[in-house]
Amino acid sequence: MARHLxxxxxxxxxxxxxxxxxxxxxxxxxxxxxEAAAKKRKIIVITFGGGARDQETFAPDGQQNIPHMLQELAxxxxxxxxxxxxxxxxxxxxxxxLATGVYETLNNFSAVPPEHPTVFEYFRKDLDRPPxxxxxxxxxxxxxxxGESDYRSYGPGLGxxxxxxxxxxxxxxxxxAADYNHLLHDNYETPLYAPQIGGGxxxxxxxxxxxxxxxxxxxxxxxxxxxxxxxxxxxxxxLMQQESPNLLWITMHDIDIAHSGAYSLYVDAxxxxxxxxxxxxxxxxAEPEYAGNTTMFILPDFGRDADEDAGGNGFQHHRTGxxxxxxxxxxxxxAGVRPGMVYDRPLQSIDLVPTLGAxxxxxxxxxxxxxxxxxx
Amino acid sequence: xxPTDLKAEQFAGxxxxxxxxxxxxxxxxxxxxxxxxxxxxxxxxxYDFKFPAERTAIDQELLTLSSLTxxxxxxxxxxxxxxxxxxxxxxxxxxNQPAQFxxxxxxxxxxxxxxxxFREAAVTYGNRLQKGxxxxxxxxxxxxxxxxxxxxxxxxxxxxxxxxxGTYFRQIKPENGVELLLAAVEARAKAHPVPYGHWxxxxxxxxxxxxxxxxxSFQQMEPVxxxxxxxxxxxxxxxxxxxxELHTHMARLSPADLGIDKTGDEVLERFQVKLLxxxxxxxxxxxxxxxxxxxxxxxxxQAVTLFVRFAPRQRQRPMxxxxxxxxxxxxxxxxxxxxxxxxxxxxxxINQQRLPQSEQSSFLVWFEGHNQALVVSPSLPRGTExxxxxxxxxxxxxxxx
Numbered sequence: 001m002a003r004h005l006x007x008x009x010x011x012x013x014x015x016x017x018x019x020x021x022x023x024x025x026x027x028x029x030x031x032x033x034x035e036a037a038a039k040k041r042k043i044i045v046i047t048f049g050g051g052a053r054d055q056e057t058f059a060p061d062g063q064q065n066i067p068h069m070l071q072e073l074a075x076x077x078x079x080x081x082x083x084x085x086x087x088x089x090x091x092x093x094x095x096x097x098l099a100t101g102v103y104e105t106l107n108n109f110s111a112v113p114p115e116h117p118t119v120f121e122y123f124r125k126d127l128d129r130p131p132x133x134x135x136x137x138x139x140x141x142x143x144x145x146x147g148e149s150d151y152r153s154y155g156p157g158l159g160x161x162x163x164x165x166x167x168x169x170x171x172x173x174x175x176x177a178a179d180y181n182h183l184l185h186d187n188y189e190t191p192l193y194a195p196q197i198g199g200g201x202x203x204x205x206x207x208x209x210x211x212x213x214x215x216x217x218x219x220x221x222x223x224x225x226x227x228x229x230x231x232x233x234x235x236x237x238x239l240m241q242q243e244s245p246n247l248l249w250i251t252m253h254d255i256d257i258a259h260s261g262a263y264s265l266y267v268d269a270x271x272x273x274x275x276x277x278x279x280x281x282x283x284x285x286a287e288p289e290y291a292g293n294t295t296m297f298i299l300p301d302f303g304r305d306a307d308e309d310a311g312g313n314g315f316q317h318h319r320t321g322x323x324x325x326x327x328x329x330x331x332x333x334x335a336g337v338r339p340g341m342v343y344d345r346p347l348q349s350i351d352l353v354p355t356l357g358a359x360x361x362x363x364x365x366x367x368x369x370x371x372x373x374x375x376x
Numbered sequence: 377x378x379p380t381d382l383k384a385e386q387f388a389g390x391x392x393x394x395x396x397x398x399x400x401x402x403x404x405x406x407x408x409x410x411x412x413x414x415x416x417x418x419x420x421x422x423y424d425f426k427f428p429a430e431r432t433a434i435d436q437e438l439l440t441l442s443s444l445t446x447x448x449x450x451x452x453x454x455x456x457x458x459x460x461x462x463x464x465x466x467x468x469x470x471x472n473q474p475a476q477f478x479x480x481x482x483x484x485x486x487x488x489x490x491x492x493x494f495r496e497a498a499v500t501y502g503n504r505l506q507k508g509x510x511x512x513x514x515x516x517x518x519x520x521x522x523x524x525x526x527x528x529x530x531x532x533x534x535x536x537x538x539x540x541x542g543t544y545f546r547q548i549k550p551e552n553g554v555e556l557l558l559a560a561v562e563a564r565a566k567a568h569p570v571p572y573g574h575w576x577x578x579x580x581x582x583x584x585x586x587x588x589x590x591x592x593s594f595q596q597m598e599p600v601x602x603x604x605x606x607x608x609x610x611x612x613x614x615x616x617x618x619x620x621e622l623h624t625h626m627a628r629l630s631p632a633d634l635g636i637d638k639t640g641d642e643v644l645e646r647f648q649v650k651l652l653x654x655x656x657x658x659x660x661x662x663x664x665x666x667x668x669x670x671x672x673x674x675x676x677x678q679a680v681t682l683f684v685r686f687a688p689r690q691r692q693r694p695m696x697x698x699x700x701x702x703x704x705x706x707x708x709x710x711x712x713x714x715x716x717x718x719x720x721x722x723x724x725x726i727n728q729q730r731l732p733q734s735e736q737s738s739f740l741v742w743f744e745g746h747n748q749a750l751v752v753s754p755s756l757p758r759g760t761e762x763x764x765x766x767x768x769x770x771x772x773x774x775x776x777x
Contacts (some may be wrong), residue, residue: 049610060538088486105487109619257692261657263666263694264715307537307723311495313671314723315655319489 041335042294042355045249046280048097048273049139050091050256051318051325053304057268058329068278069298075340077333080373082346085326091317092142093315094301094349095251099146101353101367111146113155116366119353121148123247126362134160135237135245139228139253146251151366153365160249163206163239165231171203172215195323197352198282212240227269229254233276244289247360252276258304261316284334295337295359297331297352332375343374353371377466378490379413382406390473391424397438398516404442407449410465411481411494412456412501418474425646425673427572430663452504455497474626479620515568515680517722517737517777519728520694522685523717525580526710532741534714535750540759542739542752545546549767550745554583557742558768561604561683562586571679579662579713580687589645590677590686592669594687596660597648603634603657622638626653647676661689663713667720674727684724685744711771714743725752736777740767744768751775 030061048057056062063070087097097104097195115150144167148159160209225231229252235240236250252273258266277298284290305312306324311336318325330347333339336359350369355365382405387398398405398420405413419426419434426434427459444452462484470477485491524530535544554708558576565574565588576591578583582593609627611617631638632643634652639645651672657664667687675680696757721741728737738753749768752758755777 086489176552225604259656260661261655261667262689262712262716263719264662264690264712266707267715307726313668314726315719321486321495 012115022070027164040293041246041360042284042290043245043247043248043282043360044096044280044284045296045352045356047095047249047251047276048251048255048277048298048300049095049306050300050330051258051302052255052270052273052300053306053315053324054106054327055307055331055368056267056315057300062270065267068273068274071194072278073281073331073333076337076343077339078330078337078343080330080332080343080372082344083328083330083349084326084346085349087349089302089321089325091253091256092146095143096146098299098301098349100149100353101364101369103350103368105366109142111142113143114149115151116158117149117151117364119145119159119356120247121154121248122149122353122357122362123360123363124160125154125158127360128245132243133240133245134247134249136160136162136249136251137232137239137241138162138164138251139232140164140166160247163210163235164203166228167234168204168207168211168218168235169231172207172218172222177312193324196229196239200341210242211235212242213238226368227254227272229269229273229276230363233280236280240283240287241289247356248352250280258315259273259317261313263315266315268299292333295332297330297332299349301349302326305326337375341374347372357360377470379408379410379545380406382471384621386471392615394420395747397423397434401438401442402599404438404449409444409453409457409459410470411459411499412453413476413482414470414477418478420712421472421474422646424662425643427434427643427647429678430480430676431691432511438601440505443621452501453497455493455500459485459493459497460488467535471568475616476624479624501539511732513680513733514570514573515679516776517679517728517731518561518564519674519724519734519737519739520558520561520772521717521721521724521739522554522681522712522743522744523741524714524746525686525745526688526708527745530714534647534718534748535717535741536741538741538750538752539723541725542750542758543561544758544761545749545751545764545766545771546747546761547763547765548742548747548749548771549765550742550747551767553742553744556577556767557740557772558583558683560584560769560772561681562588562679565589565605568680570680573679575590575673575677575679576685577673578687579664579666579689579717580685580686581762583685592648592651592664592673595664597652600634600636600648601652604629604659605635628651661716662687663716663720667716667723670720671727674724674731678731682724684721686713686720688713689716740772740775742771753777 004302008240054062057066075255085094087094087103088105088108093106095102096106097117102113102116104114106112106115118179123129123134138144144162149155207215208217208294221234222231227232232250232252236248236313239248241244254269254272255266257269270302281296284296286292302318303321304315304318306322307314309320309322312320330371348369350367351372352369353364353367354369354371355375382402384399387395390398391463402666408416423431423434423446441449447560464550465481468477468480474696485494560573560663562585564731565586572590574588576585578593580593581595585591608622629649631649636645636648636651651669652659657669663686665683670684673682688710691707691709725739728734728739736754738751740751742749749771751771751774753775756774
């Protein structure tokens with residue numbers, strides 16, 4: 001089943017985007033960076049969240065939902081058709097697993113740090129980088145601890161700074177957010193549990209000192225966007241302009257509206273996420289600090305249940321652990337990536353961290369994944 | 377405590393029929409592994425409030441298990457027995473609180489990477505159970521879905537997932553469609569009376585209908601939904617409350633807790649509560665309510681007739697606002713609702729196909745007020761289109777031909 005899903009994606013990409021099959025080609029690494037270049041190297045990871053299925057994305061039926069990725073990004077990318085997530089299929093724990101390279105077992109609904117060192121800690125400690133070099137833009141309350149683990153010898157002070165755009169908004173509106181409520185969606189995974197969004201002095205300082213935005217400017221922009229992920233991308237762009245992080249991690253979440261059971265809202269969110277990914281890639285090309293030296297990775301944290309699985313309710317959830325919910329894809333594009341390639345071999349989602357380590361020159365000692373040699 | 381230590385008096389807290397059943401099969405229950413038994417007890421403990429089809433299934437399952445030798449039972453449950461469970465599970469009150477046990481077991485299986493093994497064991501067990509003779513049903517099963525209420529025009533293709541399975545009609549006469557279909561459904565219920573066998577689910581106000589139909593409507597349940605949302609708000613505000621605690625709290629709610637008046641039909645009352653407390657989004661979106669209700673009516677009651685009419689759901693608003701039930705001037709999203717319902721109709725057909733004798737079942741979906749419909753039926757070809765000009769009554773006759 002998982003292989004079938006991968007093959008379907010491959011055939012689709014080959015026929016519609018004209019990509020080549022990677023397993024038939026071998027060549028030397030396209031990376032020709034020296035040490036100085038490596039220091040300028042930027043990595044952006046976007047999790048295409050939360051949870052999108054093949055049939056609404058890269059399978060033939062889904063193509064209408066991802067025109068930007070298909071027509072603009074895929075031809076520039078190396079595409080991996082089978083990325084398996086063998087861990088717990090909850091958004092926080094799965095994203096934490098992506099960030100540590102270990103299938104974490106933390107409580108998905110608790111604000112606890114990952115148990116193993118994150119990619120941000122490896123990066124900063126091994127390469128002696130400052131706090132401003134790594135940032136996470138995360139969607140909801142639960143993600144505020146994802147920047148660093150509590151692992152001894154890594155942990156506090158060595159991780160990424162986390163920015164929660166909804167908290168910024170909440171702080172900026174001082175709780176009276178009537179006009180902005182549509183941007184404060186939170187926690188779709190348990191849609192009946194909708195805690196109040198926090199936000200106070202710390203967030204206001206982030207806005208002023210880091211994003212270099214006045215409350216008025218931020219509010220004025222927030223008025224023009226239609227979803228939490230749009231707000232996240234706006235904040236990510238500001239971070240790129242003001243802080244130029246070397247390692248920027250953006251977790252999208254609009255798609256998880258699927259838990260409400262409304263298929264049209266789920267598909268709308270996929271289309272929006274597709275557009276936002278392409279938009280961010282354009283920003284990369286336009287920013288001098290990023291143009292030409294940035295590699296961007298786009299991958300869902302996992303899929304969603306298959307229509308046919310009796311244990312689930314189709315697209316609505318990701319509870320069965322069936323192949324459709326565990327199998328997804330990854331797109332890598334930009335600096336050092338062979339464009340127009342499709343790779344079929346199965347990968348694990350925890351392979352991302354060791355791959356980033358190999359690309360950036362740090363050693364993710366505790367990661368249980370393996371570097372993706374096609375990208376090295 | 378392990379299943380081998382089970383004693384009859386430990387079922388004293390079960391409702392009468394459930395207690396009697398458990399005690400009668402005590403010897404069999406004692407031989408089942410801890411990784412399986414609480415899931416089964418979760419069904420048995422609600423036996424008194426289950427639909428006839430569910431009771432028959434539990435009876436049949438117990439009968440089958442009781443007929444197996446100890447060695448055969450060991451073989452059947454090998455997959456479950458091989459799962460490694462922490463000893464903390466032996467200390468839980470899995471006899472009286474099997475649902476809570478199963479919730480914790482589920483989290484544990486995910487955490488210990490044993491979910492796939494559990495899943496495989498469950499599928500193998502389910503397949504073995506289903507090998508027996510399928511039960512005969514009173515009449516070939518029929519599903520009807522009416523989608524798109526309030527949509528004036530829609531240019532995108534509909535029923536794409538279903539087209540390969542049936543015949544697509546493009547010149548249906550829409551006049552009196554709802555009335556014609558409902559009348560036919562009522563006639564079936566009259567001709568083939570089956571307790572909880574014939575259902576009508578409506579996403580808005582239910583149309584006038586025969587008392588022979590078991591009926592659920594989103595509007596009729598509005599006070600219950602409001603009571604539940606108020607309860608959720610209160611609970612969420614309590615210190616220490618999280619999503620898992622809220623879920624456990626909701627699982628314990630009874631019809632009386634949500635202000636459901638006693639109708640004398642406790643089975644239906646409890647079913648209504650479960651639709652709202654177990655379904656995700658059923659409290660706020662009518663399309664989700666209808667989709668989940670159809671799934672559960674088919675899965676649990678095994679309806680032989682299921683007439684479903686979708687209505688426009690409210691437009692997406694912030695989750696906090698949706699849950700609080702605040703916000704005046706409720707706006708609707710007819711086109712979004714049509715897209716939701718188009719997918720939900722496909723799921724209705726899939727769920728119908730999971731039931732016995734699915735090869736004889738028929739399914740009809742119609743874009744309300746318009747000319748497009750699709751029928752999946754053993755009497756009609758698959759993957760074809762038809763330009764026949766038929767009214768909905770004639771189309772239904774063709775479907776059930």
